[in-house]
Amino acid sequence: MALMxxxxxxxxxxxxxxxxxxxxxxxxxxxxxxxxxxxxxxxELRKRSEMMDNDESxxxxxxLILVGLIACGANAFGGKVCHDSLDPAKFxxxxxxxxxxxxxxxxxxxxxxxxALFCFLVQFSIYFALAEGLKNGIKFYKDTDTPxxxxxxxxxxxxxxxxxxxxxxxxxxxxxxxWISNRYLDFSNDEVKDRVMSNVEGKFLMDSVPFSxxxxxxxxxxxxxxxxxxxxxxxxxxxxxxxNIWTRGCREALVAYYGxxxxxxxxxxxxxxVLESADMAGLKYLTTSLETMADPENPESESEGWLLEKGxxxxxxxxxxxxxxxxxxxxxxxxxxxxTTS
Amino acid sequence: xxxxxxxFTKAERDKLAHVLWVLNWISVxxxxxxxxxxVFLKVxxxxxxELMSNHEIDYVPHMLLTTGIVACCINFLGGKICYDCVDTxxxxxxxxxxxxxxxxxxxxxxxxxxxALMCYTMHNKLDELLYIGLRNAMRYYKDTDTPxxxxxxxxxxxxxxHFQCCGNAGYxxxxxxxWISNRYLNMSSSExxxxxxxxxxxKYLMDGVPFSxxxxxxxxxxxxxxxxxxxxxxxxxxxTDQRNLWKGGCRQxxxxxxxxxxxxxxxxxxxxxxFELLVLTGVRYLQTAMENLxxxxxxxxxxxxxxxxxxxxxxxxxxxxxxxxxxxCYQVDDDDPNINIPTIAQxxxxxxxxxxxx
Numbered sequence: 001m002a003l004m005x006x007x008x009x010x011x012x013x014x015x016x017x018x019x020x021x022x023x024x025x026x027x028x029x030x031x032x033x034x035x036x037x038x039x040x041x042x043x044e045l046r047k048r049s050e051m052m053d054n055d056e057s058x059x060x061x062x063x064l065i066l067v068g069l070i071a072c073g074a075n076a077f078g079g080k081v082c083h084d085s086l087d088p089a090k091f092x093x094x095x096x097x098x099x100x101x102x103x104x105x106x107x108x109x110x111x112x113x114x115x116a117l118f119c120f121l122v123q124f125s126i127y128f129a130l131a132e133g134l135k136n137g138i139k140f141y142k143d144t145d146t147p148x149x150x151x152x153x154x155x156x157x158x159x160x161x162x163x164x165x166x167x168x169x170x171x172x173x174x175x176x177x178x179w180i181s182n183r184y185l186d187f188s189n190d191e192v193k194d195r196v197m198s199n200v201e202g203k204f205l206m207d208s209v210p211f212s213x214x215x216x217x218x219x220x221x222x223x224x225x226x227x228x229x230x231x232x233x234x235x236x237x238x239x240x241x242x243x244n245i246w247t248r249g250c251r252e253a254l255v256a257y258y259g260x261x262x263x264x265x266x267x268x269x270x271x272x273x274v275l276e277s278a279d280m281a282g283l284k285y286l287t288t289s290l291e292t293m294a295d296p297e298n299p300e301s302e303s304e305g306w307l308l309e310k311g312x313x314x315x316x317x318x319x320x321x322x323x324x325x326x327x328x329x330x331x332x333x334x335x336x337x338x339x340t341t342s
Numbered sequence: 343x344x345x346x347x348x349x350f351t352k353a354e355r356d357k358l359a360h361v362l363w364v365l366n367w368i369s370v371x372x373x374x375x376x377x378x379x380x381v382f383l384k385v386x387x388x389x390x391x392e393l394m395s396n397h398e399i400d401y402v403p404h405m406l407l408t409t410g411i412v413a414c415c416i417n418f419l420g421g422k423i424c425y426d427c428v429d430t431x432x433x434x435x436x437x438x439x440x441x442x443x444x445x446x447x448x449x450x451x452x453x454x455x456x457x458a459l460m461c462y463t464m465h466n467k468l469d470e471l472l473y474i475g476l477r478n479a480m481r482y483y484k485d486t487d488t489p490x491x492x493x494x495x496x497x498x499x500x501x502x503x504h505f506q507c508c509g510n511a512g513y514x515x516x517x518x519x520x521w522i523s524n525r526y527l528n529m530s531s532s533e534x535x536x537x538x539x540x541x542x543x544x545k546y547l548m549d550g551v552p553f554s555x556x557x558x559x560x561x562x563x564x565x566x567x568x569x570x571x572x573x574x575x576x577x578x579x580x581x582t583d584q585r586n587l588w589k590g591g592c593r594q595x596x597x598x599x600x601x602x603x604x605x606x607x608x609x610x611x612x613x614x615x616x617f618e619l620l621v622l623t624g625v626r627y628l629q630t631a632m633e634n635l636x637x638x639x640x641x642x643x644x645x646x647x648x649x650x651x652x653x654x655x656x657x658x659x660x661x662x663x664x665x666x667x668x669x670x671c672y673q674v675d676d677d678d679p680n681i682n683i684p685t686i687a688q689x690x691x692x693x694x695x696x697x698x699x700x
Binding site: 154161181184186189212233 | 486487492495496499500503521522523525526527528531552553554556558559561562563564566575576577
C-alpha cells in the first residue's frame with residue numbers, strides 16, 4: 001500500500017509542476033545564501049585571526065561554501081527537471097536520472113544536518129582559540145618594535161574599543177602583564193626600579209589599563225591608572241564604579257559575537273534542510289504521477305502520485321534484502337566456481 | 343517648420359510606446375532611489391544632530407524626499423499613458439492631459455536639477471554649523487549631570503574615536519576649556535585651587551585631552567595628561583611625537599565626510615535628471631506622433647513627431663501672446679457694441695468724497 005497517495009488530474013499536475021519549479025528556484029536562492037554566509041564567516045574569522053593566534057580552523061566556513069555551491073547546482077537541476085516534466089517530448093530524457101537524483105538529495109540533506117551540527121559545535125573550538133590568542137595578545141601588547149608583533153597593540157586596542165571589552169577574562173588581566181615597553185620606562189627613577197624589583201620576573205606591573213578599556217559612556221573622565229587605589233582619585237570607589245572602564249572580558253564578548261553568528265547560520269541551514277525535503281517530496285509526487293498515467297498518450301488522463309510505492313517498513317526491508325543480496329552475489333559465484341571445479 | 347521632426351511608422355510608434363513604458367517604470371525606480379537618498383541623508387544628519395547648532399540644513403533631505411515622491415507619481419502616470427498610446431482609442435482618453443503633463447514634467451525636472459545643485463552648495467553652511475556645534479559640544483562635555491546635555495560626552499568621545507580626530511581644529515582646543523566637571527575636582531587641594539585661580543573665568547584648565555583623542559597607531563601607551571610638558575614623560579618630545587594623539591580636527595573630518603556623501607548624491611541626482619529629460623523627450627515625440635495620426639484619420643499610416651511645431655522663436659512669441667491676452671480678457675473691448683460702457687464721471691467721484699470727509 002503506497003505511502004500518502006494523492007490523485008492527480010491534468011490541472012493539478014500542472015499546478016504541482018509550476019509550484020515545484022518556483023520552489024526549486026527559491027532553494028537555489030537559499031543555496032546562494034548559504035554560500036554567502038560561509039564566505040562572510042570566513043572573512044570574519046580572517047579579520048580577527050590575530051586574536052586567535054592565527055590558529056583558527058577554517059573547516060566550517062569552507063564546508064558552508066561547498067554545501068552552498070552543491071545546493072545551487074542540485075536545485076537548478078531539479079528546477080530544470082520540473083520545467084520539462086510536463087512536456088512529453090522532453091521528460092523521458094530526465095526520467096532515468098530522477099531516482100539517483102533523489103538518493104543524492106537524501107545524502108545531501110544528511111550533509112546539511114551535519115553542517116548545522118558543526119556550526120553549533122565549532123563555538124567550543126573558537127572559545128579555546130580566543131582564550132589562547134587573547135592571552136598572547138595581551139602579553140605582546142608592548143612589543144611594537146618587534147617585527148610580526150608590531151600591530152598587536154593597535155589590533156587589541158581596536159578590538160577593545162569595538163567590542164566594548166577589556167582584557168581576556170576581565171580588566172585585571174592587564175595588572176598581571178607588563179604592557180608598557182621598557183623603551184618608555186625611566187630606569188634611573190627609583191619608583192620604576194622598586195616596581196621592577198618587587199616581582200620575581202622583573203616586570204613593571206601596575207594596576208592600570210590601556211586607554212582602549214575606557215568607557216565613553218562614563219560621566220567622569222576616564223581613570224585608567226591606579227584603578228584599585230581609591231585615594232589616588234577624588235570621590236572614587238573602585239568597588240562601586242561600574243561605568244569607568246569596560247567590565248566585560250574580550251573573550252566573552254568575541255565568543256558571544258561569533259556564537260550569535262553561528263547560531264543564526266545553523267538555524268538557517270536547518271530551515272534549508274526542511275525546504276530541500278519539501279522539494280524532494282514534491283518531485284517524487286510529480287514523477288510518480290507522470291509514470292502512473294492511465295493512458296500515457298493522453299495528457300489529460302488521471303494518475304496517482306505517492307512518496308513511497310510500498311509502506312515504510314516494506315520499503316526498508318526491500319532495501320535490506322537488496323543490500324544483503326549485493327553482498328551475497330560474490331559468495332554465490334564462488335560456490336558455483338567451487339562446484340564446477342570439484 | 344518643426345524642430346527635430348521624425349517620421350514614425352505604425353510599428354515604430356508601437357515600439358516607441360513600449361520602450362517608453364519600460365523607461366517610465368525605470369524612472370519610477372529612480373524616483374524611489376531619490377527618495378531613498380533623501381532618507382539616507384536625513385539619517386546621516388540626524389545621527390550627528392547634537393553636533394550641529396541648528397536644523398537649517400534639513401531642507402536638503404526634505405527636498406530630495408518630496409522630489410522623489412513626486413517623480414514616482416509623475417513617472418507612474420507617464421507609464422500608464424505610454425502603455426495606452428499603442429491603442430488610438432485609449433489614447434483619446436489621455437489626449438487632453440498629455441500636453442499639460444509634458445509641460446509640468448519639464449518644469450519638475452528643473453526641481454531635480456535644483457536639488458542636485460543644493461546638495462553641492464550645502465558645504466559652506468555646514469562648515470559654519472559644525473564650527474558652532476562642535477564648540478558647544480566641547481564646552482558642555484563635562485555637563486554629564488545636566489539633562490539635555492548628559493549624552494554630549496559620549497557623543498564627542500565616539501566621534502573622536504570613529505573619525506580619528508581631536509578637538510574642533512586640533513587637540514589644543516581642549517586646553518582652552520574645562521572638560522573635567524567640578525564634581526570630580528578636589529577643591530580643597532592647593533594645586534587645583536592654583537589652577538582655578540590662574541585664569542579670569544575661574545576654570546580648571548590644563549594641557550590634557552580626553553582619552554578618545556588617543557591615536558591607536560601610537561607605538562607607546564597614550565600620553566593624554568601634561569601633553570606639552572616634555573619632562574613629565576620619559577623619552578618624550580611633544581613636537582616630534584606625531585603619533586600620540588589624533589592630529590586632525592573634528593570639524594574638518596566631519597566636513598570631509600559629509601562633502602563626499604553630498605558629492606555622490608548630487609552626481610546620482612544629476613544622472614537621474616538627464617534620464618528624466620530623455621524619457622520626457624520620448625513622450626513628447628509619442629504625443630505629437632499620436633496627435634498627427636488622429637488628424638490624418640488612418641490608424642495604420644505614418645505620422646510625424648517633433649519637439650516643437652514651429653521654431654523656438656515663433657513658439658515663444660505665440661505663448662507670450664497667449665499670456666498677454668489672458669490678462670486682457672478682463673479689460674473691456676471698445677469695438678464690442680453689446681457692452682454698455684459707463685461714463686467716466688459716474689465711476690470716479692463717490693469713493694474720493696468719502697475719503698475726504700473722513
